[in-house]
Amino acid sequence: MLLSRILIFSFVLSFNLSFGQGFAGEDSEWIFNSEPNGIIQIDYEKDTIINDEIFGKYLKTITRLIDQDTVRFEIGSIYLTDNNGIVKYSNDGFYIDTLFNFIAEPGDKWKIYEDSTLVDSIEIEVLDIFSSTINNVEIKTQSLLYKRVVGGNERTFVDTIYEFIGAKYLYLDPFDVEEGSPEGGVLRCFTNEILGNVQLDNRFTLGVDLYSMFDYECKKTTSLNFNDEFEISFYPNPSHSVLNIELPFPLKSNIQIIDIAGNVHLENNISESASIDISHLTNGMYFLLINRTDTFKFFKLE
Numbered sequence: 272m273l274l275s276r277i278l279i280f281s282f283v284l285s286f287n288l289s290f291g292q293g294f295a296g297e298d299s300e301w302i303f304n305s306e307p308n309g310i311i312q313i314d315y316e317k318d319t320i321i322n323d324e325i326f327g328k329y330l331k332t333i334t335r336l337i338d339q340d341t342v343r344f345e346i347g348s349i350y351l352t353d354n355n356g357i358v359k360y361s362n363d364g365f366y367i368d369t370l371f372n373f374i375a376e377p378g379d380k381w382k383i384y385e386d387s388t389l390v391d392s393i394e395i396e397v398l399d400i401f402s403s404t405i406n407n408v409e410i411k412t413q414s415l416l417y418k419r420v421v422g423g424n425e426r427t428f429v430d431t432i433y434e435f436i437g438a439k440y441l442y443l444d445p446f447d448v449e450e451g452s453p454e455g456g457v458l459r460c461f462t463n464e465i466l467g468n469v470q471l472d473n474r475f476t477l478g479v480d481l482y483s484m485f486d487y488e489c490k491k492t493t494s495l496n497f498n499d500e501f502e503i504s505f506y507p508n509p510s511h512s513v514l515n516i517e518l519p520f521p522l523k524s525n526i527q528i529i530d531i532a533g534n535v536h537l538e539n540n541i542s543e544s545a546s547i548d549i550s551h552l553t554n555g556m557y558f559l560l561i562n563r564t565d566t567f568k569f570f571k572l573e
Contacts (some may be wrong), residue, residue, distance in 0.1 A: 293353030304456030
């Protein structure tokens with residue numbers, strides 16, 4: 272009996288090693304930005320068992336300029352596994368939570384916790400699901416709304432999540448997005464055997480350069496920029512009370528109007544064209560998110 276269990280475990284482990292783990296395989300590598308002058312690289316180290324499940328252990332290494340010298344050192348690990356589209360993760364190798372759910376439907380929600388104390392939490396809601404094509408590979412894509420309460424204040428953020436890759440703007444571990452932390456930067460580069468090398472179009476947001484001063488070029492990457500593929504018209508800009516939107520396709524699309532703090536003020540479903548009443552909003556800068564194409568457009572209300 273013991274020998275049989277060992278043989279079964281060995282088969283499962285070898286199968287997992289040979290075919291990867293879906294979202295996070297041995298071949299997956301992420302390069303994130305690290306302020307003020309560095310990058311964080313996340314690479315597969317080994318497989319391990321957490322609560323009877325096989326997880327990949329991924330080593331986080333930071334490279335930074337210190338007094339004109341390039342210094343590289345380890346800053347910890349993250350554990351990831353993909354179970355038929357449900358991506359689980361662990362910070363400490365003990366507590367497990369659901370990071371992404373690619374089989375979820377719009378309206379589905381779940382809550383994740385930073386650790387087993389169950390104190391710091393983030394509520395995640397699926398706003399829309401669609402597909403994206405990266406390097407001629409069609410992958411599942413979601414628009415997610417994150418809600419986190421910090422010090423009694425609720426922070427919200429909308430991001431696009433790609434199968435295999437993760438978030439367009441948020442760090443791989445959303446709890447590590449804190450001001451002053453070396454972690455939490457946007458994704459610069461991603462690579463695996465299925466997609467090859469990928470570089471997302473996420474460097475500039477609201478005119479702010481999200482990359483640090485550290486000079487790093489993704490090798491043989493393919494830039495992914497939906498804004499170049501779809502001509503979306505909206506007017507007038509600046510607007511006073513009504514925003515007119517024209518899409519280049521007749522498909523039903525979910526749109527959101529979000530302020531610069533990430534708060535969603537309006538959500539609607541449109542087909543091809545629509546006139547949106549925004550007279551109830553206060554003056555300021557907003558961005559329009561078309562979830563089907565992962566397109567952001569900025570406009571001013573005055």
